[in-house]
Amino acid sequence: MNETQTTVRGTVITDPTSRRVGDDQVFTFRVASNSRYLDRQSGEWKTGGTLYFSANCWGRLGQRASGVLCKGDGVILHGRLLTNEYEREGRVMRDLEMRVSALGPDLSRMDVTVRRAKTDENAMEIGSQDLDHPDGEAAEDGELAGVAAP
Structure with a gap:
């Protein structure tokens, strides 16, 4: 088995599934990643x-990704490739x-709404004072780090 860390930009090509393996949840889907290049003779992308x-x-x-991704979504993934x-x-x-190990939407292909996850029930609410807005106001839904949603 050969392993290497890499980052890949691709498209989800199957309906994602979630299953339990022992005490862990695993979220699985297939990805297709195309290479694109500029044909210098024709000037077209191929x-x-x-x-x-x-x-x-x-x-x-796996828990956070479950129910969020769908077939056809553009994603950026980072992790270990194994044969x-x-x-x-x-x-x-x-x-x-x-x-x-890291997964996100490809923002060049998708519009998304981001919400910070809470680490546990007793943790201080992350989306409050001074973290989101320089003036100390809490961010509203659809806002990220002081940037208003369109």
Whole structure:
């Protein structure tokens, strides 16, 4: 098994699923990432090869991603790429998996609303005084760090 850390920009190509493995939740979906290049002769952008892989989000990331992503969404993922080898019907098969450690929407392709997550019930509310607005007012829904939603 070979591993490397990488960041990939792609598209969710399957309906995401969530399942429990022991005490952990894992959120899984397939991703396609296309390479694009400028053909110097024609001056047009062309699509090169496509990388397909399974993305697995474990634990808290899996819980937060569950119900948020849909097939067709543009995403940016960071994590460990692994090549899994197994035998099927006497043939050695390989597939590519990313164990995702960070996941976000591709804002060049999507409009999103962001809300900060609370770490636990007793934690100080993060979206309050001085963190969001220089004048000390709390952010309203749809605002991020002092930037008003369109």
